[in-house]
Amino acid sequence: MKIYTKTGDEGTTGILGSKRLRKDDARIEAYGTVDELNAAIGVARAHALEATEDELAARIQDDLFTLGAALADPNPEGPFHNQINDEHIAALEKAIDDRVAELAPMRSFILPGGAPAAAQLHLTRTVCRRAERLVVHLANLADEHVPSPVLIYLNRLSDLLFVMARTVNHHAGVPDVPWISKK
Known part of the structure; x- marks a missing residue:
C-alpha cells in the first residue's frame, strides 16, 4: 500500500463514505x-508516565482514534458515528474521581508546569480544549450532526488531563505551580 495517493493534491480529502x-x-x-x-x-x-497513568493514556488514545472515526463519519446511521458512548464518559469520570481523591484540594489556579510529563499533559489539555471548540463549531453548523457523547467526552477528557498532570506532579514530588494574582 502506498502512503501517497495524490488524491489530496487539489486540497480535498476523503471522509468515510465516498464524499x-x-x-x-x-x-x-x-x-x-x-x-x-x-x-x-x-x-x-x-515522558515515561507511571504504569497506571500510561495505561490510562493508552486507553484514551484508542478512544480518540474511535472518536476521530466518529467525526469522519458524517452519516448519523454510519458504522462509526455513534461509537463513543456513555460508558466512555463514565470511565473518564471514574478516572478523574480516583485521582482527585489522592490530591490535596486546590487553593488557587494552577499554572501549567512541574515535571516534564505533567507539563506535557497540561499542553495536551489545551489541545483538547481546542479540539472541543472545533467540534462544538462543527456541531452548530447547519446540516451537520455530532453525537452529544463526543462533545461530553472531550469536555471530560480536558478535566482528566488536568488532574493527570497534577497527579504526575504529586507522584514526582513536584509541587503544582500556583497562579498568584498581582492585585
Missing part, C-alpha cells in the same frame, strides 16, 4: 485536531 471535503472544512479541522490531541498524548507517554 470528499476541502481540507479546511470544519469536519476536517475537528478530527484533525483530535488526531493532534492523540499525538500530544503520545508525547506525554514518551
